[in-house]
Amino acid sequence: MKYSFIFCFCTLLLSHVAEAQMQLFDLKEVRLKEGPFKNAQDVDLKYILELNPDRLLAPYLITSGIPVKAERYGNWESIGLDGHIAGHYLSALAMMYASTGNMEVKNRLDYMISELEKCQQKNGNGYVGGIPQGKVFWDRIHNGDIDGSNFGLNNTWVPLYNIHKLFAGLTDTYHYTGNEKAKEVLIKLGDWFIELIRPLSDEQIQNILKTEHGGISESFADLYIITKDKKYLETAEKVSHLAILNPLEKKEDKLTGLHANTQIPKVIGFEKIGVLSGNKDMTDAAQFFWENVTQKRSVAFGGNSFAEHFNPTEDFSGMLKSNQGPETCNSYNMERLSKALFLDKNKVSYLDFYERTLYNHILSSQHPGKGGFVYFTPIRPNHYRVYSKPETSMWCCVGSGLENHSKYGELIYSHAENDVFVNLFIPSVLDWKEKNIYIEQSTKFPYQNSTDLVLKLKKSETFSMNIRCPEWAENFEISINGKIQKTEAKPSSYIMLNRKWKSGDQIRVTFKTSTHLENLPDGSNWSAFVNGPIVLAAKTSNKDLDGLFADDSRMGHIAAGKYYPLDQAYTFIGEKADYLSRLKELGNLHFRLDSLELEPFFEVHDTRYQMYFQNYSKEQFKEKHDLLIRQEIEARALEAKTIDKINCGEQQSEADHLYKGEKSNFGYEDGKFWRNTSSYISYQLLNKNKLGNFLDITVLEELKMDNISILINEKPAQIVAAENKVIRLNINKMEVVNIKIIAKNLINSPMFYQLRIVND
Template identity: 30%
Template sequence: MQPLKGTNVLVRDGDIKRREAANRAYLMKLSSDNLLLNYRVEAGRFHERVVPPDAHGGWESPVCQLRGHFLGHWLSAAALHYEETGDRELKAKLDDIIDELAACQQDNGGQWIGPIPEKYLHWIAIGRSVWAPQYNLHKLLMGLVDAHRYAGSEQALTIADRFADWFVDWSGRYTREQFDDILDVETGGMLEAWADLLQLTGHDKYNTLLERYNRNRLFEPLLVGRDPLTNMHANTTIPEVLGCARAYEVTGEPRWMAIVEAYWRCAVTDRGALATGGQTAGEVWMPKQKMKARLGDKNQEHCTVYNMIRLAEFLFRHSGDPAYMQYIEYNLYNGIMAQAYYREYGLTGNTHNHPSTGLLTYFLPMKAGLRKDWSTETDSFFCCHGTMVQANAAWNQGLYYVKDDRVYVCQYFDSEMKAAIGDAQVRIRQTQDRMSGSLLDSSNTAGQHTINDMTAKHENMPDYRKHDFTVTVSEPHAFELRLRIPDWVQAEAQVYVNGELHGATASSEQFYAIRRTWQDGDRVSLLLPIGIRFIPLPDDASMGAFRYGPDVLAGICEAERILHVDSEDIASEIELENEREWGSWRYFFKTAEQDPAIQLRRIRDIGYEPYQIYFKVKRRG
């Protein structure tokens, strides 16, 4: 199955475009001098006596052992954005940075290009404590590979290939047992980098590196069905298994795929997930089906969300199972969108002293009464800064796929795709019909009020989402359109073709298929019944969270609240309020029978307020 991306998919969703624009502005705002500082220092190309006053802080500080890691993420994000948009200004900045990296590599002797000294890796071998140097260096290798793959930089590939020579020499000095000890210190995605470079260059040295970086101490327990993950650092192993996924694609060896599938079973299928889609607390995997005691201040690290989305996407491409896309949907709405590029969902009269925007939160706390802890632009630079710029660089990925004469629609955002299906060019434009009947967006446009039937038909918020797909072909052409049915639908989804009912289904286990000879202008409408569901914890059915469609709801609470209910239908305790503003439906919720009532918002609309996601529910009487 082939993903559609780059210029083949155009995103039109307003909020996604806002996030991409904010991400692009952030990439441009960070100066090249500051991004390159640690590389220049290491190469002897920085000649000042003091650290520049505007130098990046946090993990990018020149005295931090993980310094320089962010530049690799920056290169990757810039390349991804360029592939999608052709942004020449960003491409010029990327090329200038790569030119300077080439000069640093030359001054380092022709191989080493790290922002840290080589001795950090020698320290690992002798057991001296040092903060994850291979994790750090992988980021640069990843960024160089992506700069070549998505932005066409041959120089980036040359730098990476020469850097790999250093690792061939260094890793060859140790026995298998000694190097296994080295691999027990976080390596990040080194395995994935070697697989990428094997595909790009064909050089046999990368087969050697794949073998050396094969972490059997993790992989073998997975293959025999043991659980080596519980209470272990999650984002150490996810990149390693992403390396297995890439190695499978490059080499075709079945063992690599077997490791990936075993990992997913252990990490997701057998473990379960929070209502948001996450499975971690304090950066480690929670116990299988036991999450109540782990609702804390450090749930759902952003890096794990991003990397598990990548793993799910790989498994979808090789299986076609829509369950992986469902996993991605929950993590997009309640992870990627909830933890970065926040913009206040305004409420007139709600006076406060908080900023109206937020950049990034490392974790998404699940303990009642806590808040998102927003980072700064230049003084934080923890690991999630890197996955943030990658996750928001190209939102047009993961929406559409093609296999033979079948087009798969996997996520529902306003967008447009084009693809060659057989000997024909096909375009499909996806739009969400908000069913508001009005174009009013402020009091300034009150004069624009065309009378229509829609405003009367939907007096209140519709209980279904409607997505329309318009097909453009130059001449009649046969192909199959496949639509994913989310597992959050409240009843059967209905599919209409040119206004006539084609079918209905509530099954999320397979795509809904429409095979026909399509005419130019044919229109498909997908109606997805939406409502509120109570999602209990796997280890306590009386404690759970509420979801509205794919969105997890959070109550605004200074301290933990217990819900007292009369009905067996716990979800009926939550109702919409303040649902309309001018021509738009709005997403404010509240409890129906609590005293005082609890206001709820979508977790992606929560900024600086204290909140509660999981509620204990007790029966009255």
Template identity: 35%
Template sequence: MNCAAQVVAKAAPTGVARAHPLPLSAVRLRPSDYATAVEVNRNYLRRLSPDRLLHNFHLYAGMTPKAPIYGGWESDTIAGHSLGHYMTALVHTYRQTGDPEMRRRADYIVDELAAAQAKRGNGYVGGLGRKRPDGKIVDGEEIFPEIMKGDIRSGGFDLNGSWSPLYTVHKLFAGLLDVDAGWGNRRAIAVAEGLGGYFERVFAALTPAQVQQVLGCEYGGLNESYAELYARTGNQRWLRMAELIYDNRVLDPLTRQEDKLANFHANTQVPKLIGLARIHEVKGGDPAKATAARFFWATVVHHHSYVIGGNADREYFSAPDTIADHVTEQTCEHCNTYNMLKLTRQLWSWQPEGALFDYYERAHLNHVMSAQNPANGGFTYMTPLMTGAERGYSTVDDDAFWCCVGSGMESHAKHGESIFWEGDDGTFYVNLYIPADATWAKRRAQVTLDTRYPFEPTSTLTFAKVRAGRFPVALRIPAWAKDKAVITVNDEPVTPVLARGYAIVERQWQAHDRIAITLPLELRIETAPGSDQLVSVLRGPMVLAADLGPVAEKWQRADPALVGADLLAGFTAADAATGRYATRGIVRPADLTFVPFYRQYERRSAVYFKRFTDAAWVKEEAAYNAEQARLRDIAARSVDVMHLGEMQPERDHDLKSESSYPVTYRGRQGRDVRSGGYVDFAMKVKPGPLILQATYWGSETKRDFDILVDNVKIATQRLDNDKPGAFFDVSYPIPVGVTKGKPSVRVKIVPHDRNTAGPIFGVRIYTAAAAGVA
């Protein structure tokens, strides 16, 4: 992603000042999409019931729940993670808006957690569950004595029958620490210390190898929580715990500045680096940890990120610089960007570099702002970049509470947190051009940032009040603006000092002084990592999308392509104030309107386009349109799709298996079934002739396996170097009698004796084409 100048892993040079954001409580947003998002989110938080989120915490402590539990993930074994996010969101909203109800709810939750912790009597408090073999979900605490005895059954997302339990513990830790930071609620610290002591005892019982086995299951930023607990209390035991929680397999290569991220679950990794960065801060310097954090950031941003600043396809990193091969309906999990922005803030505070906030701005505007629907406050899980894909937002009802609902309610509570910063050397930084008023205590200043950026080019900072004196003001100049930024002071042009991505003006400032920056909001083309032929269109920091119509209308046409020698010449501003552009003669098969991607909440979009010269298009058009039509036809006729080897789809389809293992190959997830095992999962069906389609890798050596639908064998498949070097699909007609009168069936894959099955890289059921239709 060409969003910023390269930032490399290096120690901060002597003399470069550290910097700190103005407190969120000192910033008030002026009217804008950001202010709307905060208000929509505040109403969402008010609609949520603290007692429903506390249900399991009460129940598992032997107390009577005060309200029924929510559904979705809150009724699964990951229950409790939402409460931690909710606590943090309440704190941010209180500080951003001053709403006293937010503080009242947060204090109430801490009191209830303290009571539940006291009732248990061992320091533990939690709402996470554990699924027993009979399917019953019980108090998840019962897994930890097992682990202490060395009985550890750890997978990427399952630990002894509980779904990412330490991830859930981290969210609770973070919420408690944030309530304390918000207004000094010391009971929150006491609960956090009790919880910290409980898990200190769990880890103390383990050998180093067993610690690594436990850390093989997603644990969020638990290392960060312990480092923060140390920072608050000064107790060395918490620092020792922070350093103990270190995943050798992932973090060692990063300290060596090696990119081995391909096929790792992306959001599992980002919090580990935030934790390393925090340990580096609280220890007073740890070069290896700082190097790992910086290298990870630069690697993800420049080699694993999409044009909107998000990363990962179906939650996993692919090989570096292969984004062009992974533009799917499952791109850009919101949690990943939420965490990447946290890491960006940390790194910038060590060494102010405009390139860091070039990325922050891009991801914040294009991804975070697209992940909330202002109509109802719902949140996306993924932000799909595949042409015509629907975003899909949560509701406040019982069908959601996935991880990105939690990070979403946090993200939209704090849009004022990164606009204004002050350096230890007295510099006043403006990093984001979001309209806001702020109090700068150090200078007894009241400042206003007035702007309609990125829709209009000028942003004006006014010192309504200020203790007169000489100090620098630094305005970020995005890398894409190059040398075209114009700076004025009190409407007079000035020549600033240009350094580290900033225009710096140092002078004797006084009340009513104004400094303004005007940035060139010109259109430009960016290529996708992995292919110069796949491009996106941007205006300043804003990604534009072709508007393909409302989500109520399915997109079943060929993906649009851009054709011509000078693509930008085919764009005309239809309404610059809203970022709308018309096209003429450059889009195939027909002209389209381009609009800000993030505002396409309930509309379908195209963000990535194959581009062709006029001559190349003549040669490619027939084949291109035929392939697109084939893919769209299959997608339109699809009844259900199963992404094997991926956490949430396997849960959604009630996957059961023996001797079956997730695999990843060439960026695609799947499942491999060993001899004597099977994999079995539910899929939806509908009346009429249906086809089951499975995807395989074409270079597999000889193996045979059966495919059954509701225990009826529909095919025996042999794989034997069928299509070397490529994935390929095989379609199997399903006998009509097998699905007649049923809403769903179970698909079972069983290897022959002394054979394996697959790997299978996805299964799809779709309707057979009508007679006479190709």
């Protein structure tokens, strides 16, 4: 997506904003009215209340030696990431209570904080967490015994990422509800962490930060905001990952191949630390990152990455072919970064991206009827998405999903001193008690291109109402009490309405939208229909929706059903403009295009769909389409004989297969991930129904078998062949395949690219 950086205010407003920084309203000051966002909030509330606090707390009680009141949840909550959902749950409860005033939510939140306090008191050193074998793990770190990899730190699954969720949950609890007990637990936890890393050198700390660690730096910046104690800001700076910060400060793009959501929370931390410390290099680095991701790496609905990693900016073909499209957690964090930069830089353009992503990714990532959160949103034509269930699914995107739909009121409005800014056209009520200003917004946008605002005041007041003119809006017009105002509406700007307002004054905003085709950022011949900020897609089939609502399997979040061939997707032949002209409006943002019906993507659920369409000239079609057919036949043939596979060095693929290792490096070269070791690496693959006969190991460089040994289920592997950079092992009649590759004499192994169980 491309977003212009026009920031055009009237002269009076320019000087006014320079004097007063933009600020958010508290969530409790905004209430949603009926509409898609209110429905999403209500569905989220139901899901939140279906979760059992005692089961979420169980990992913390186990670690503290306190008898559990209920068994912990399964799935990710019992295979290494134990306790991470509880941190998200605190945040979701806090924001949902602020957004709704629901007392059951508040009671649950207070209960969880009390239980966490008991765990902390039992531990006796300020620590509270659910990380398995936490005492042993943290003692090793404190003593400088550190072996960091992209998601494994001393063979523990992202422990700092895990504990960051608790830091964030405690912070949000205090911020949104004023819970003093949460503040006390948070400060003690922060002091424990400072003591934990006190003996470590800067180099050792940076080694720890190689492993995904969430927004741990932001958490200490938040502690500084709460306490004003500089030791927390100093710690925030100390745990900022320089391998990411330094290139960004130099305006260098080193993101390709990196695990995407690992990086975004770091950048949120850079932005916050930069603001608090006055370090402009850090805030500029955050802005550079945002521009790079939103303009070069994001697709039409706002998401980025595939299989959780940033793809090359010049090649989105991997995303188009994958069932693991943009991850919802990425957009959750990009929304947080956009909000922070908007408040810091006072640039309306950040709202254009925020709005696009809010409607098309965040809103669409929850099932609007049954509830359940989406992990991956594929852009592969004719594929589908999978939804979580409260009892079975404990993925990261469940945690962030619980939060996403609890805070829709955060940026509908903002203010600077006495002035109000209307940022989003969402039916809602703003009750600014401090200034005795009450505003009700009524709108059916995006189904109707207008919004109405009615002011209720205790007495007449002079202030500015500032209405955002989005970059997509056409013929933008404002009337007050039925009288059209003479305004100059420019894209990505505010229109300032400064006057003495009286109770009952009405503002009506009208505009037009048009449908256009938006290309992928790599310039390839794939494009999506977009009307205003709304991405349109077509439902294509409700067949073969395997695992639509996920079970409790390790990879249940992936839509692993049948791939429909790309060459059978709907394709444009000729001029794209012809297809735009053929759209027939059906009402409510639905359009007929030949056999397809396009509709807002956030309405598309329980189905396969097509969002991106390939375009050929008449001259290109046969040659290019025939090539695509051949590629699809080859890809289907390989997948048909594949029982299980691991992409080495690719974070989720390795985590899904229980990676462990020591003295191991990973990287990305020529579009392929890899991992090597000078000690060992191990994985677990599943040979379903014992259908596979061989395990093929592919390397990216010269194959030297003398430097490695391979064990299968703790026995020497039976090597069938080792040639052409492929090692073939016999796994006949094995259902669970535990493979361990050992480097001999501390010599680096080859770079392993892929492990694949095949049936021939």
